[in-house]
Amino acid sequence: MANQSNGASAISRAVRILEAFSYEAPFLTLTEIAQRSGIPLSSTQRIVTELVGHQLLERMPDRSYRMGNRLWELGTRTPGAIGLREIALPYMHAVQARVRQHVQLSVRSNLDVLVIERISARDAVVNASIVGGRIPLQHSAGGILLLAAAGDEVLRGVLRRGLQPLTPDGIQNEAELRHAIATAEREGYAIASGRIFSGSRGLAVPVRGVQGVVVGTLTIVEPNDESSPMPRIELLRRAAAGVSEALVRSYLPPGHPDAPPGGAYRSLVRSSESSMEYLEHLLPPLAVR
Amino acid sequence: MANQSNGASAISRAVRILEAFSYEAPFLTLTEIAQRSGIPLSSTQRIVTELVGHQLLERMPDRSYRMGNRLWELGTRTPGAIGLREIALPYMHAVQARVRQHVQLSVRSNLDVLVIERISARDAVVNASIVGGRIPLQHSAGGILLLAAAGDEVLRGVLRRGLQPLTPDGIQNEAELRHAIATAEREGYAIASGRIFSGSRGLAVPVRGVQGVVVGTLTIVEPNDESSPMPRIELLRRAAAGVSEALVRSYLPPGHPDAPPGGAYRSLVRSSESSMEYLEHLLPPLAVR
DNA sequence: ATCTTCCTCCCGTTCAACGGAAGGTTCAAC
DNA sequence: GTTGAACCTTCCGTTGAACGGGAGGAAGAT
Numbered sequence: 001m002a003n004q005s006n007g008a009s010a011i012s013r014a015v016r017i018l019e020a021f022s023y024e025a026p027f028l029t030l031t032e033i034a035q036r037s038g039i040p041l042s043s044t045q046r047i048v049t050e051l052v053g054h055q056l057l058e059r060m061p062d063r064s065y066r067m068g069n070r071l072w073e074l075g076t077r078t079p080g081a082i083g084l085r086e087i088a089l090p091y092m093h094a095v096q097a098r099v100r101q102h103v104q105l106s107v108r109s110n111l112d113v114l115v116i117e118r119i120s121a122r123d124a125v126v127n128a129s130i131v132g133g134r135i136p137l138q139h140s141a142g143g144i145l146l147l148a149a150a151g152d153e154v155l156r157g158v159l160r161r162g163l164q165p166l167t168p169d170g171i172q173n174e175a176e177l178r179h180a181i182a183t184a185e186r187e188g189y190a191i192a193s194g195r196i197f198s199g200s201r202g203l204a205v206p207v208r209g210v211q212g213v214v215v216g217t218l219t220i221v222e223p224n225d226e227s228s229p230m231p232r233i234e235l236l237r238r239a240a241a242g243v244s245e246a247l248v249r250s251y252l253p254p255g256h257p258d259a260p261p262g263g264a265y266r267s268l269v270r271s272s273e274s275s276m277e278y279l280e281h282l283l284p285p286l287a288v289r
Numbered sequence: 290m291a292n293q294s295n296g297a298s299a300i301s302r303a304v305r306i307l308e309a310f311s312y313e314a315p316f317l318t319l320t321e322i323a324q325r326s327g328i329p330l331s332s333t334q335r336i337v338t339e340l341v342g343h344q345l346l347e348r349m350p351d352r353s354y355r356m357g358n359r360l361w362e363l364g365t366r367t368p369g370a371i372g373l374r375e376i377a378l379p380y381m382h383a384v385q386a387r388v389r390q391h392v393q394l395s396v397r398s399n400l401d402v403l404v405i406e407r408i409s410a411r412d413a414v415v416n417a418s419i420v421g422g423r424i425p426l427q428h429s430a431g432g433i434l435l436l437a438a439a440g441d442e443v444l445r446g447v448l449r450r451g452l453q454p455l456t457p458d459g460i461q462n463e464a465e466l467r468h469a470i471a472t473a474e475r476e477g478y479a480i481a482s483g484r485i486f487s488g489s490r491g492l493a494v495p496v497r498g499v500q501g502v503v504v505g506t507l508t509i510v511e512p513n514d515e516s517s518p519m520p521r522i523e524l525l526r527r528a529a530a531g532v533s534e535a536l537v538r539s540y541l542p543p544g545h546p547d548a549p550p551g552g553a554y555r556s557l558v559r560s561s562e563s564s565m566e567y568l569e570h571l572l573p574p575l576a577v578r
Numbered sequence: 579a580t581c582t583t584c585c586t587c588c589c590g591t592t593c594a595a596c597g598g599a600a601g602g603t604t605c606a607a608c
Numbered sequence: 609g610t611t612g613a614a615c616c617t618t619c620c621g622t623t624g625a626a627c628g629g630g631a632g633g634a635a636g637a638t
Contacts, residue, residue: 009594010299010626011336015343018363026368031584042628045586047300054304055398063585063635067367069398074307075364076421078356079315109344109358131375132365298625299595320615329597334617336595352604352616 013039014047018056018067023130027064084216085117087246088207091239092119095220099232102127102221105207108146111137111157116216127221128196138163138171141192141202142217148181149206149214155181169194189233194224203229205236208244218243302328302336307345307356312419316353373505374406376535377496380528381408384509388521391416391510394496397435400446401425405505414489414512427452427460430481430491431506437470438495438503444470458483478522483513492518494525497533507532 008016020028020036028036034044048065051057055070088105096103100121106113112134120127129135137143137158147155155177163171171177184190193201201224209215218240220232297305309317309325317325323333337354340346344359377394385392389410395402401423409416418424426432426447436444444466452460460466473479482490490513498504507529509521 009339011303011339012343014300014303015345021363021366023366026366029584030586040628041585042587042630043626046626046628049586050298050300054301056304067363069367069396069403071360072364072367073398073403073421073423074310074356075361077310077312077315078358078361107358109362114358114362132362134362318615319617330616331597331599331618332595335597338617 010047013037013043014051014056017044017047017051018071021065021067023133027060027066029064033065084207084243084247088216088218088243089117091242091246092117092218095218095235095239096121098235099220099222101223102129102219104129104142104219104221105216106140106142106146106219107216108137108143108150108154109134111154111161113137113140113143113146113217126197126200129221135196136161136164138177139166139192139195140219141190141204142219144180144184144190144192145204145206145217146214147177148185166196167194167198169198171195189237191229191233198224200224201229203232203236205233205240207240207247209247215247299336302326302332303340303345306333306336306340307360310356312422316349316355318353322354373496373532373536377505377507377532378406380532380535381406381507384507384524384528385410387524388509388511390414390512391418391508393418393431393508393510394505395429395431395435395508396505397426397432397439397443398423400443400450402429402432402435402506414510415486416489416510417485418510424485425450425453427466428455428481428484429508430479430493431508433469433473433479433481434493434495434506435503436466437474455485456483456487458487460484478526480518480522487513489513490518492522492525494522494529496529496536498536504536 016037016039017033020033025032025036030045030048031041033039033048034041037044039047048057052059052065052068055068057065057071058068059065084107085105092103092105096119102121103119104115105117106115106129108114113136115129115131115133115135118127118129118131135143137147137154147158158177159174163173163177165172171180180190189203189205191201191203196202200221202219202221204217204219206214207216207218218236220236222229222232305326305328306322309322314321314325319334319337320330322337323330326333328336337346341348341354341357344357346354346360347357348354373396374394381392381394385408391410391414392408393404394406395404395418397403402425404418404420404422404424407416407418407420424432426436426443436447447466448463452462452466454461460469469479478492478494480490480492485491489510491508491510493506493508495503496505496507507525509525511518511521
């Protein structure tokens with residue numbers, strides 16, 4: 001015998017099981033789930049069966065499991081990420097139509113950058129990010145901006161975790177990190193050259209919501225060549241200004257003629273529009289290269 | 290005394306709480322959550338606190354809660370919906386560039402159509418669907434196709450739930466539903482005129498994966514006018530064929546030179562491409578109106 | 579036919595979950 | 609400043625849902 005439970009709540013176990021799945025391993029057998037989550041097989045079986053019942057997991061014909069549609073559906077109701085995404089999408093398309101590279105929208109999630117949307121070109125440079133993926137704040141241009149906006153506690157968290165540079169050009173120590181943050185704050189944009197891959201760099205500007213608070217960043221990932229990135233920074237700035245304006249406008253409608261202080265985010269507009277003239281209209285012509 | 294638990298598992302309670310949030314009510318206070326989910330306040334408090342710890346919920350400065358980024362992130366790992374979405378997106382853009390209306394991608398989730406992606410024009414007709422939203426199968430053109438592909442048990446489920454037509458043009462009885470399904474099967478497309486709103490109609494074609502199995506549908510929602518929808522059906526057909534081909538191709542890479550029978554869906558390609566020439570390339574010019 | 583791997587079910591034990599109630603906190607109105 | 613109402617947090621004794629080892633069953637490989 002000796003079957004006392006081990007101090008983990010049912011919910012945390014369920015989350016552990018869900019998190020066993022990843023982009024690299026989207027299909028797992030029961031045994032694999034048990035191993036990855038460190039939960040005994042029979043308990044795993046019980047919880048997994050319940051999750052399948054709720055359609056948070058789905059069983060495939062070959063008996064493996066994958067994440068269920070309901071999970072995706074619930075995620076879809078997340079207003080923070082999704083509201084911003086829908087508002088930013090047309091602007092991202094407009095940017096992408098001018099620079100044929102990756103254009104990304106990210107927010108901060110704890111100590112990481114969380115990529116909310118990405119639009120890519122076929123011939124764009126290699127890029128570590130995928131939608132729904134995470135990158136430690138210190139590695140990315142957008143992360144530096146988000147770090148600058150987040151305040152000291154988050155910075156301490158990043159330092160505590162360790163900088164772990166990915167390339168020789170990565171940020172090696174606290175002084176370099178603080179310098180990068182100060183520069184980003186002063187200039188209002190960030191450039192990260194070869195910090196993730198030597199051949200690419202990220203250009204990022206902040207996206208601001210009500211009262212100028214930084215809610216995310218727009219990023220271009222492009223080849224790390226000799227060309228000046230400044231025209232593209234300017235393009236990003238205009239796009240971010242457009243997104244901010246649309247975002248702030250989206251806060252108002254539900255009755256109040258002005259932004260209510262307590263419940264400003266209680267309503268978000270969803271509308272993804274798309275057509276070339278419309279994109280032209282969003283971002284007037286501008287030489288970017 | 291008298292505090293026995295009431296027969297609901299912790300996980301099902303957590304799900305009930307998450308499902309209290311919706312597109313219409315993305316921000317809820319603790320009391321509202323308790324009311325909507327029917328769980329006693331103090332229990333709600335305990336579970337909600339735990340969910341916040343896992344970042345499945347997030348607490349706002351005004352003490353209300355919303356869904357957390359982690360939930361969105363987990364949903365992102367759902368390969369079924371997301372893999373298909375990423376593959377279909379460029380084709381959807383290509384269709385949208387020609388018909389200035391709503392273009393939607395949906396899959397079946399139980400007895401409902403689940404809208405995975407939607408691209409809209411500013412001046413498009415009214416449309417009930419939102420991304421992540423559900424519509425009972427019998428109400429939509431795509432739903433009829435998915436119903437045709439799903440087999441008898443699902444059909445029985447729909448009949449058991451009741452048809453509940455939304456308009457006078459909606460499907461009123463079993464005979465009409467069976468007729469619509471038979472027609473869709475014979476023709477390979479479905480048209481639903483005024484079944485959701487009198488002023489609009491849906492045109493849908495199936496998207497097929499390996500071995501021709503229907504994995505979803507592409508739909509155009511357009512004004513319910515006198516024009517013949519056939520050119521747009523043809524456009525959808527070509528787009529669906531392109532998606533199917535890209536989808537089937539995406540199953541193969543991970544080693545095997547041919548589709549492995551047991552683990553065909555073990556890998557999915559993610560890449561969203563976008564540029565006008567590319568869209569032109571995907572779908573050759575075609576008069577649609 | 580045999581072996582291995584993976585899965586399902588059973589069941590006695592126990593502790594995490596349960597929720598009523600009491601006490602705080604917040605905010606607005608007057 | 610005071611009052612009141614709405615909303616939230618914490619406490620704690622009770623208890624049944626969750627727990628997991630183990631036996632037995634499927635499925636697939638050799």
